[in-house]
Amino acid sequence: MAQRASTLSENSALSFSASTPLSAAESTLSDSLAVLLSSYTVSERSAHSFPPTKFFHDWSLDTIAATPLYSLVSSMPKGGALHLHSGSSGSTDWIVNEGILLDGVHVYMRDSPLEDTCITANTAIPAPCDAPGAQALLPGTIAFFPNSTAVTPGFKPGAEADPVELRSLLTSNAGLKEADSELAWGYFNDVFTRINPIMSYRPFYMEYLQTTFDVHWKDNVQHLEIRALCASGGVGDLFDYGGDGGAVRSYSGQGVIDTYQEALDKFLSHPENEGFSLKLILSSLRVLDPSHIGEDAALAVELKKANPNFVVGFDVVAEEDPNHRTLDYLDEIQAMQKLAADAGVDMSLYFHDGESDDRNNTNMIDAVLLGSKRVGHGFNSYFFPVLFEQMRQNNVVLEVNPISNQVLRYIDNLETHPVNAYIAEGIQVVISSDDPGVFGYTGLTLDMWTALVSFQLDLRELKTLCRNSLEFSGLQGDEKESAMAKWEKDWAAWVDDMNERAGSDWKEL
Numbered sequence: 460m461a462q463r464a465s466t467l468s469e470n471s472a473l474s475f476s477a478s479t480p481l482s483a484a485e486s487t488l489s490d491s492l493a494v495l496l497s498s499y500t501v502s503e504r505s506a507h508s509f510p511p512t513k514f515f516h517d518w519s520l521d522t523i524a525a526t527p528l529y530s531l532v533s534s535m536p537k538g539g540a541l542h543l544h545s546g547s548s549g550s551t552d553w554i555v556n557e558g559i560l561l562d563g564v565h566v567y568m569r570d571s572p573l574e575d576t577c578i579t580a581n582t583a584i585p586a587p588c589d590a591p592g593a594q595a596l597l598p599g600t601i602a603f604f605p606n607s608t609a610v611t612p613g614f615k616p617g618a619e620a621d622p623v624e625l626r627s628l629l630t631s632n633a634g635l636k637e638a639d640s641e642l643a644w645g646y647f648n649d650v651f652t653r654i655n656p657i658m659s660y661r662p663f664y665m666e667y668l669q670t671t672f673d674v675h676w677k678d679n680v681q682h683l684e685i686r687a688l689c690a691s692g693g694v695g696d697l698f699d700y701g702g703d704g705g706a707v708r709s710y711s712g713q714g715v716i717d718t719y720q721e722a723l724d725k726f727l728s729h730p731e732n733e734g735f736s737l738k739l740i741l742s743s744l745r746v747l748d749p750s751h752i753g754e755d756a757a758l759a760v761e762l763k764k765a766n767p768n769f770v771v772g773f774d775v776v777a778e779e780d781p782n783h784r785t786l787d788y789l790d791e792i793q794a795m796q797k798l799a800a801d802a803g804v805d806m807s808l809y810f811h812d813g814e815s816d817d818r819n820n821t822n823m824i825d826a827v828l829l830g831s832k833r834v835g836h837g838f839n840s841y842f843f844p845v846l847f848e849q850m851r852q853n854n855v856v857l858e859v860n861p862i863s864n865q866v867l868r869y870i871d872n873l874e875t876h877p878v879n880a881y882i883a884e885g886i887q888v889v890i891s892s893d894d895p896g897v898f899g900y901t902g903l904t905l906d907m908w909t910a911l912v913s914f915q916l917d918l919r920e921l922k923t924l925c926r927n928s929l930e931f932s933g934l935q936g937d938e939k940e941s942a943m944a945k946w947e948k949d950w951a952a953w954v955d956d957m958n959e960r961a962g963s964d965w966k967e968l
């Protein structure tokens with residue numbers, strides 16, 4: 460028995476949270492949390508309804524939200540959400556209930572003519588399908604038409620669209636349970652095709668960003684890092700009708716970054732939002748050829764030089780398995796690193812890699828060897844334990860998005876998520892939500908709750924996850940210190956509050 464105890468203790472000492480201290484108050488809360496978690500788990504298991512074993516879209520979110528465990532996570536100061544994408548970071552309910560009612564916003568619904576046609580991806584006017592930047596016109600496509608422009612046939616004013624049907628076209632659903640990853644990504648890409656025109660319209664995107672900031676801030680998330688699509692050749696460009704005589708005006712590169720900065724300044728102009736922060740990871744797309752990525756990487760260095768404190772790094776996003784390998788971009792990434800070194804800027808990499816079940820997807824190797832500061836997902840790292848020591852030594856952090864991993868069909872039962880092994884082996888991790896807009900929810904609570912329940916975390920581990928999200932963020936210097944100080948103060952107050960509520964059997968939660 461002594462050997463057993465010492466083996467267990469050696470095992471705990473390897474954990475990613477082993478060096479996180481707990482105060483007396485935290486230890487008290489840790490004990491209460493363990494009781495609460497165990498009671499929830501036992502009762503759900505005995506009813507054969509334990510959510511991590513079911514598909515996300517079969518969960519009863521209202522029932523989950525009514526549990527004390529969920530309230531506890533909801534009120535927890537969570538630090539940052541470090542893995543979000545432009546266009547899916549905010550509220551889809553806002554899009555279908557408020558966004559489509561904004562002046563000039565129109566929706567193309569199922570009962571409209573012109574199916575199997577194409578439109579320009581920003582101004583949504585009919586275009587040959589082989590024209591550069593043209594995209595399919597799918598039911599549920601949302602676009603802006605100014606009074607001065609003819610509305611493309613089939614589009615109705617937003618007020619005439621059915622919000623419930625539109626929501627179903629903009630979010631994933633229980634049908635994906637039967638899909639494989641490629642089919643799930645196909646569904647997912649259709650959602651982005653539908654919202655692409657309206658998200659390219661700068662005034663709408665500014666409003667969408669306000670909701671993104673707001674839903675996170677109210678969900679006790681103080682810092683966001685968004686992978687902002689911002690690349691050469693029109694990728695990620697925004698537009699409005701502010702040119703001469705209301706002509707179309709484009710925003711690319713610095714214009715895109717200025718849009719985020721303006722949205723942030725607007726949010727921070729409200730005193731109650733003081734303490735919120737945002738950083739950008741400039742992103743291109745893994746579907747593009749190396750020569751395009753080379754231009755994007757060079758542009759990213761220029762934009763980093765011009766915005767040293769707002770732009771924190773570079774990534775190439777999209778589904779990995781059918782698209783370019785990270786290795787395909789090796790020359791371009793190394794050229795970028797040289798450009799950045801010559802310019803004296805820190806161009807960190809945040810590669811979106813290892814989001815795969817495939818042993819032949821070796822992107823994790825390249826992400827780590829190229830010096831990625833964090834890795835988006837890193838799901839299939841279990842194939843490459845040779846990397847673990849380097850990841851531990853260099854604090855290469857995995858951004859784990861549990862609900863996304865399941866909806867995109869990389870895993871069924873979330874209890875068996877490979878992150879269990881990574882944290883047990885001392886790899887640092889943060890929890891994020893990837894594309895909550897497409898999954899039909901907002902904020903970080905649901906993913907954090909999923910991690911807590913699926914991986915049966917304790918308070919020390921929750922604290923490590925929250926702390927990591929600021930410690931390994933792109934925040935620097937004084938900004939990081941004050942963000943950390945705010946979080947520590949909020950965390951200590953939350954622990955005291957929870958201990959009081961635990962004393963009354965969580966009744967007040």
Ligand SMILES: [Zn+2]
Pocket residue numbers: 542544776811835893
């Ligand atoms: Zn992602």
